[in-house]
Amino acid sequence: MTTFNIAGLQLALTANQDNFAIIRQQVLAAKRRFPALDMVLLPELCTFGPAPRFAETLPGNTENKYCELAIEAGIWLCNGSMFERDGDHIYNTSSVIAPNGKVHCRYRKVYPFLPYEEGISAGNEFKVFDIPGVGRFGLSICYDMWFPESIRALVWQGAEVILHPTLTNTVDRNIELAMARANACMNQCYMVDINSAAGLGVGQSVVAGPGGEVVHQAGDQQEIIVLQLDLAYLRRVRQQGWHTLGQPLKSFRDTAVVFPQYQQQRSTYLDQLGKLEKPAGRNWTSETF
Known part of the structure; x- marks a missing residue:
């Protein structure tokens, strides 16, 4: 198989509440409308918003519900991310779930x-995973993309497709587009960058191809972005x-340069x-004006 059908769900969601029911409805609706769909990618922190x-803990109740949803829809499912508690640490963690409901990868x-x-701890591993018969996928979350070393x-x-859930509501x-x-053209990969629409984010999700070309650019409203990625082309x-x-x-592979x-x-x-x-604000006093 050299093609892979993926949907990025740029959803209008609400912070500080449980959005899972809405997300489930939209995932199942996407699968009903597009029966050939192989994977759904959700935005960063979409389930509850940015609320630690x-x-x-993982596995846990919310991740288990996503596992059940993957089985129900019969798809690969990336839950965007959620906050994970591990002892004294909280991580921003993405889970990829196979169609059989098993957690295939966490990042x-x-x-x-x-x-x-x-208050959020940093992970220390860059995660890739294989989908049998398709190719190798990598996981990246929002601000990671600002560091080209992470995508590289x-x-x-061996990652060919980078799943990049994000939550951006700033100027x-x-x-980021x-x-x-x-990142797509420098690394000759697909970058699937999915943001939330208004409520949590500002939308403008983008999917870029291995030449840096725009495969699709979303607006700022809710949108279901369904695309067929061509791995043979990549x-x-x-x-x-x-x-x-x-x-x-190839040039990166073959260089003799050791980067200091x-x-x-x-x-x-x-x-x-x-x-x-x-950054601190100005110390405005009556003597200033």
């Missing part, structure tokens, strides 16, 4: 959105270049930037 108080976000995503780490392990969403395309791009042009993965920033040492320049903390 809803954190659960803990390596780069929490600090200093704003307070997945592709270095930098347009910049550029990064999604850049492999041809990696072997021959996009339109027979650059072959960056990846060695176990700190940058004296970066140390001068100060602490990772929220």
